[in-house]
Amino acid sequence: MQNIQIQDAEERTDQKFDDLDYSKALKQYQKFYKKAETNEDKMHYAIKVAECFQKLNRPKKSVEVFNQIDSLGAEIKGESAELYADALYNTGNYKEAKKWYNVAYKEPNSEHLSRIYQKRKNLSETSKLLNGNSVFEIKEASFNSEKDDFSPIAYKNGIVFVSNRNKGQTGGKKYAWDGGHFLDLFYADSVGNVSNFSKKINTSYHEGSATISPDGNTIVFTRSTAKEQSEEDVSLLKLFISKKDENDKWSKPIEFIWNLEEFSTGHPAFSPNGDRLYYASDRPNGIGGTDLYYSDLKDGNWSSPTLLGKHINSINDEVFPYISTDNKLYFSSDGWGGLGGLDIFVQDLENPAAKPTNMRAPINSSYDDLGGTITNNYQYFISSNRDNSSSEIQNDNILELVRIKFKGIVIDKLTRETIDNADIIIDNKIVTKSDDNGFFHVKYTDWNNQQTIYSQKVTYQGDSILGDSIRKKIANTELVVLELARPYIEGIVYDSVTKEPLIGRLTIKERSTKKEFSLFTDSTGYYKFPVLSNEHYDFIAERPKYFTQRRASNTEMNAVTKKNIALNPIIGQRIRIYYDFDKSNIRDDASHSLDTVVNVMRFNPTITIELSSHTDKRGRDSYNQLLSENRAKEAFDYAVKNGIEADRMTYKGYGETLPVVNCKNCTKEEHQLNRRTEFYVTGYLNEKGYFGKDFNKFYPDSLQEVLVDDDKELMRSNSNTITGIIEDKDNNISGISIKIKDDKGVKLSSQEIDNEGVFNIKVPNKYKYKIEVIRDGKLIKTKSISIEEFDGKNSFDTSIFL
Numbered sequence: 001m002q003n004i005q006i007q008d009a010e011e012r013t014d015q016k017f018d019d020l021d022y023s024k025a026l027k028q029y030q031k032f033y034k035k036a037e038t039n040e041d042k043m044h045y046a047i048k049v050a051e052c053f054q055k056l057n058r059p060k061k062s063v064e065v066f067n068q069i070d071s072l073g074a075e076i077k078g079e080s081a082e083l084y085a086d087a088l089y090n091t092g093n094y095k096e097a098k099k100w101y102n103v104a105y106k107e108p109n110s111e112h113l114s115r116i117y118q119k120r121k122n123l124s125e126t127s128k129l130l131n132g133n134s135v136f137e138i139k140e141a142s143f144n145s146e147k148d149d150f151s152p153i154a155y156k157n158g159i160v161f162v163s164n165r166n167k168g169q170t171g172g173k174k175y176a177w178d179g180g181h182f183l184d185l186f187y188a189d190s191v192g193n194v195s196n197f198s199k200k201i202n203t204s205y206h207e208g209s210a211t212i213s214p215d216g217n218t219i220v221f222t223r224s225t226a227k228e229q230s231e232e233d234v235s236l237l238k239l240f241i242s243k244k245d246e247n248d249k250w251s252k253p254i255e256f257i258w259n260l261e262e263f264s265t266g267h268p269a270f271s272p273n274g275d276r277l278y279y280a281s282d283r284p285n286g287i288g289g290t291d292l293y294y295s296d297l298k299d300g301n302w303s304s305p306t307l308l309g310k311h312i313n314s315i316n317d318e319v320f321p322y323i324s325t326d327n328k329l330y331f332s333s334d335g336w337g338g339l340g341g342l343d344i345f346v347q348d349l350e351n352p353a354a355k356p357t358n359m360r361a362p363i364n365s366s367y368d369d370l371g372g373t374i375t376n377n378y379q380y381f382i383s384s385n386r387d388n389s390s391s392e393i394q395n396d397n398i399l400e401l402v403r404i405k406f407k408g409i410v411i412d413k414l415t416r417e418t419i420d421n422a423d424i425i426i427d428n429k430i431v432t433k434s435d436d437n438g439f440f441h442v443k444y445t446d447w448n449n450q451q452t453i454y455s456q457k458v459t460y461q462g463d464s465i466l467g468d469s470i471r472k473k474i475a476n477t478e479l480v481v482l483e484l485a486r487p488y489i490e491g492i493v494y495d496s497v498t499k500e501p502l503i504g505r506l507t508i509k510e511r512s513t514k515k516e517f518s519l520f521t522d523s524t525g526y527y528k529f530p531v532l533s534n535e536h537y538d539f540i541a542e543r544p545k546y547f548t549q550r551r552a553s554n555t556e557m558n559a560v561t562k563k564n565i566a567l568n569p570i571i572g573q574r575i576r577i578y579y580d581f582d583k584s585n586i587r588d589d590a591s592h593s594l595d596t597v598v599n600v601m602r603f604n605p606t607i608t609i610e611l612s613s614h615t616d617k618r619g620r621d622s623y624n625q626l627l628s629e630n631r632a633k634e635a636f637d638y639a640v641k642n643g644i645e646a647d648r649m650t651y652k653g654y655g656e657t658l659p660v661v662n663c664k665n666c667t668k669e670e671h672q673l674n675r676r677t678e679f680y681v682t683g684y685l686n687e688k689g690y691f692g693k694d695f696n697k698f699y700p701d702s703l704q705e706v707l708v709d710d711d712k713e714l715m716r717s718n719s720n721t722i723t724g725i726i727e728d729k730d731n732n733i734s735g736i737s738i739k740i741k742d743d744k745g746v747k748l749s750s751q752e753i754d755n756e757g758v759f760n761i762k763v764p765n766k767y768k769y770k771i772e773v774i775r776d777g778k779l780i781k782t783k784s785i786s787i788e789e790f791d792g793k794n795s796f797d798t799s800i801f802l
Contacts, residue, residue, distance in 0.1 A: 017052070026052035043074045050083060057368065057385055059090035076100070078107045082116055089119070090340045092366035094126050117729045121801035122337035129339050131788040132360040134474065135405040135441060141381065141398040143188035147181070150383030150396040151209035151320065151371035155216070158189040159381065160197055161398060162208050162371075168195060170202040182206050185221060198250045201242055208237070209267050209320060209371055213274040217244045220256065220277060222266035237266035239279060258295060258305050267371075269321040277302065278321040278329070287313040288335055292321055311352050317342075320371040323349075328475060330359075332370035340366035344382065346476065360477050363401060379403070405441040406470075408480030409787075410434040410455050411767040413463070414559055415528075416742045418767055418787060419484055422457040437792060438767070442480075453480070459530050460484035479786075481767075489553060489561045490528040493521045493541055496566035501525025503698050504543045504567060505691070511536040520697050531555045540603075541565045544687050544698055548603040570607065570681045594635060597679050598642045601649075606690045608683045611635045611651040614658055616671040621655060628653030635677045648685065719762050720790065724798040726757040726773065733757045735776045743768040743784075773800060 013028040029052060033045035046069045053062040066084040069076060076084055085100035101120045105113060141149070145165035152161040164181040183206045185197035196202060201221060210221035219242050224235045239256035259265050260283055267280040275297050282290045283305070291313040293305040312318065314335025319342070321331045327349045332342040336356060343364040345356035358364065363372075365386040372382035380401040410422040418438025423430045431446045434455075442453065450467035463482045473480050493504040501524050509516045512535055521527040531537065532555065539551040546567040553563045601609070613632035615624040632651035640646050661670040688695045722740060726733050738759045739750040748763045763769065766787070773781035783800050790796050 017048070020055075022052045022055045026056070039072050039074050042072060043069060043080075047080055047083070050087065054083065054087060059087040059367070060387075062087035063091055063093070077103060079104070079112070081107070082112065082119075085119070089123065090366055092340065094123060094366075098123055113729060117727075117801070120727070120799075124799040124801060125337050126339055127789050127798075128786065129343075129358050129360045129364065131791075132362060132407075132477065134403050134407060134477075136362050136401045137404050138362055139400050139402075141188070141400055142192040143186075143194045144397045146395070148183070148396040149398050152381040152383065152398050153211060153322075153373050154375055155187065155212050156189075158187055159398075160185060160187050160210060160212065162186070162210075170196065170199065170204060183208055185210055198242075200250050201240075201253060206235075211268045211270045211277075213270050214272065215274065218242070218274075219250065220268040220270070221253075222268065223253075236260075236262070237264035239265050239268055257302055264290070267320050269323050271323050272325050272327065278308075278323060280319045280321065281305070288315040288317065290317040290319055292318045292329075292331060309352075311354055312347050312356060322371075322373055324374050326475070329356075330372060330374075331356075332368075339364050341368040341385075342370050344369050344372060348476075357476050368396070403444055403474075405443050406447075406474050406480065408440050408442065408453075408482060409438045409767065410440065410457075410482045410484060411438060413483035413485040414488070416744060416746075416766045416768070418765070419457060419460070422455050422460075422482070422484060424482075425454040425456065426451050437787065439788075453482070455482040455484060457484055459532075460486045479788075485559075486530045487533055487555055487559050487561070488528055488530045489537065489555065489563055490526070491563040491565060492525040493527065493543075493565045493567060494525050495546075496568045502543055502546070502567060504541050504546075504565075505694060505697070506565075507540040507542070509538045511538065520694070531561070533557055539563070539565065541567060542691075543567055544606075544684075544691065544695070545570055547600065550603070570604075594638050595642075597635075598639055598644055601639065601644045606684045606687045607681050608648045608685055609650075609679045610682045611639075611649060611677055611679050612658075613651070613653045613677040614660075614674060615656050616674040617656045617659065617663075617666065618671065625653055625655035628655050631677050635679075650682070719764055719794070720766075721760065721762050721795040722769065722771070722785065722798065723760045723795060724758070724771070724800055726753055726759070726800050726802065728757075728802045737774045739772040739774055741770045741772065742766045743770065745770070771798075771800065773802070 009028070010032065013025050013032070016028070017025040026049060029045050029048040033042060033049055036042040036045055046065050050062040050065040053059065053065065062083070066076065066087065081100045081104035085097045085104060088097035088100060098120070101116055101123065105116045105120065141152070141159070143149070143159070145163060147163060147165045149161055149163045149165070152159045162183050163186050164183050165186070166181060168184070168186065169181050170184050182204065184202040185207050186194055187197045188194045201207060201219070203223070206224035208222035208224070210219055212219050220239055221242075222237050223240050224237055238259040240253035241256055242250045242253040245251050256265065263281060263283040265279055265281040265283070269278040270276070271278070276294050277297070278292060278294045280290050281293055286307060287310060292308045294308065295302040295305055307313070312329065312331070314333060316333065316335030318331050318333045318335065321329060323329055329347045329349050330344060332344050333356070334342050336343070336345060336358065338358055339361065344359045346359060347353065347356040363369065363380065363382060365384060367384055367386040369382060369384045369386070372380055374380055382399050382401060383396050384399055385396045408424070410419045411417065412419055420434055420436050420438060422434040424432045424434065424440050424442065426442070426446055431442060432440050434440045447453070450471055452464050452466050453470060454462060454464040456462035461484060463484050465480060465482060470480050493502050493506070494500060495502055502521070503523060503525070504521050505518060506521070506527060507516065507518045508529065510532070512532070519527060519529060534557065535555050537553050537555070539553070541549045541551065546569055549565055549567055551563065551565055553561055555561045597609075601607070611632050613628040613635065615628050619627075630653070632653050636649055636651040639649060656674070659674045660676070661673050663670050666674070691698070726736055733753060736757075737750060737752045738761060740748045740761055740763050742748060743766070748766070748769070749761050751759050751761050753759045768787065769785045771783045771785065772779055781800060781802055783798065785796060785798065
């Protein structure tokens, strides 16, 4: 009998759930959960409790329930795992949400893989949305209540908004869905006093979001048609229109001509001139669930609905439109990805992009963000059920967001790398500088007239951006980018024999200024340094066990000057000096070779050499031995006379024992080749002492960048690592490679993915990257990553969903 009673009670509760009475259903499921004796029963009721919390838009509570389930050791999979992930997504716990979406996605034969795949894809884009381009002061509207307050619009120096607060509510009835009162329109004046907007407009059921014409004489608002009975028979939304009479009172509302009896039409918004009305509707032949439409006012009549295109409407829901004075459409959507729930997007109606722009954090959050208005360039009013001090159960509240600062970045126009310590100038005054990552923030109090902003740094050509361009970038949540330019020399230092790159030390002298500085190449042999135009630069390239090289370069008017330097290893290198027959004195032509030896010794102060002298085969052995010793001594004395330390050289005569040409009847030319003095390197003296603290830089423990000059002015040039995985809902990742370019389309690196779809690519430090996914030679997907998303680190992990 008890089981029958429980079953009957559960059936009644299920019916309440089906009738959208989630508030009462929740209470009953919670009782069943407490009474459940097995983990299986607890799991069943906990899922129901979690679903109710989700329907009531209380994801934090849903997460708490799932955490309890998980602590019981119960297996969460399939749709339950998806529901858990949804709740985690809506509370901003993206890492855990990813984990549980992956669990749900692995469920065999799931009917919902496409939906879960899209959620995983949306989740992969959250990192860039968390980095907004503006700093806001966020505060709750003074007229918020403990209930729901949302959809603010400006009116008569105050705000008209929607609320289900108790005080001032029309009719006093409660709404089955969540147990709260029905919605009405309210008005908050400039000091926060709240009153019922109009008893002629508000009824005992729902009145929702509204719009008021620019002249203030017409209001269009949303009204529900009847009390909800079930999810299959939800009450519909309709638009109603009221006009002010001669006594400045609102007239009895009339229906909008394009309402439909079987489909909803609501969430109105006037265009800036009042001749066009935008609204949301789930009527047939749309693009997704609820889409945005408009009708034009012509000769006092509204034209038939026009569906906005796929650059605005998605396969899901678009709701709560608002049109700014510069003809930008702001609306909420859960179909374009985002931070969770409904996010606010913007689309320029005059110059539309391929898809709308997410307004990012902090305008958007992981919760529902909707129904906003802009009162000026710096102030937003939005609605959100994010955590706040007014509500512990995630009611909708109106938030006031005031822009305090906007964000920008300074980059090198040629290299696309970020520039630190650059001056940011407004009205000839330095208002801030770029930080270590090139970013800067400008206070709106410094930019109060939307002036041009200028940036400069020593050795760079400055750059400026007009105030109107800045305003547009801010509206589109884009960074303000200032591009400074300076020419530079770059090149590779490499082994002349193996062609392998070398870490080398370069000492560089700027001829006109006499400025001298040094730098080290990186592990790939690469170096780069800024230069002046039409300037001569002298190079000394050094590395232990290699001969020093001297080079020069003229930059002329080039933006980039290339200068590669080959270093010769000190192995098997010989310089030969030739003599007349039966002579030991230095010939004029031989003195040039000895001068070369002297210079090599000067430029390579750590090497020791042997001067070895040889004769041809003519004459007695003993005579030739003595002659070769005299010749070696003559070369030694010449080097000492020209400043080479004697203890760095030895000399030895070998007579005729080591001929170059081993001939019997030698020709005159062959005799000449055998009459010679040679020098070769025998060892090294105190290399560590010569290079000092720089010695270890030639042999780093790890292949890290060592591009640093004496005055720390060289570009930092630390490379970044982009790691990722390619996801395909059909698991078809064969034949895929990754190519990474900078924002100007210059290729930086490429790699084929492994069998798991993973890639790990090291790239130079740039302001922005474009990842191209190539399959069998064809571009199939692109993804952009900005330096913001690295969050100050040298690595970034991403997922790319095909």
